Amino acid sequence: MDHADDTRNAGSCDPGGELGADAGACGGRHPIQGLWKLVSYEVEVRKDGEKLPVMGDHPTGYAYFTPEKRVFFVLTGEDRKPAKDDAQRAQLLETLVSYTGKFRLDGDKWIADLDVAWDPKWVGSEQTRTFTLDGERLRVLTPWRVMPNWADKGETRSIVTFERAKE
Template structure:
């Protein structure tokens, strides 16, 4: 798995999830998707500040999904970020062999690059 975040204004890539993020996306035959991504080198929290900081290296949501052309669209029912609940999340997907490259639209993420437009480029390997 790889995860890169591109800032729209500068074209710069930031290492939002570290060098070795881990995660899964699971699609069920009856139309559900569960997405979980966490940054590398996360450590258990010792303080409330540590616990709050861990939220910067987590993306997780669950919902019903549908496919539209080369996009996977999720109607989010639960999420690590409450502002995502009740939204639709669109992802462009390109599959080459066992690799799926997933690209988000430009958006403002609650975790990083405050008030800047960014997009994520994620590569998953089929399990």
């Protein structure tokens, strides 16, 4: 399968090929490459359009896109506390999303082939995210799906905003 990058819609410069292969307008890197700090995370419920801060008003997290085309993604909910029993440990999983895998770019999408994830069902899956870059902001939209963390909501999609972090 050809995984050549198509970056025409992905940002303010076009590295023209494999991630970071052209040292031209992007200074040798695609604009998505690097460390991104979570600004906001909300979930839209498909059945009624309701938007919910399922991770709280101030969740924390990072996304990191390496020059070697690996993405690391970890988000945690607001006010997480150490668990004191099995029920609390299980509840902590509801406020965690974490995965890593090799990624490729296709226009305004990144596609990650996951080899590690907080939910074993995601290991071996292909996760596609639509993104837009606006200066130092990265906005991410997931496809509609049933998330294991809040399956009771039915189909949802996540709307995630990051700002470029100081590395």
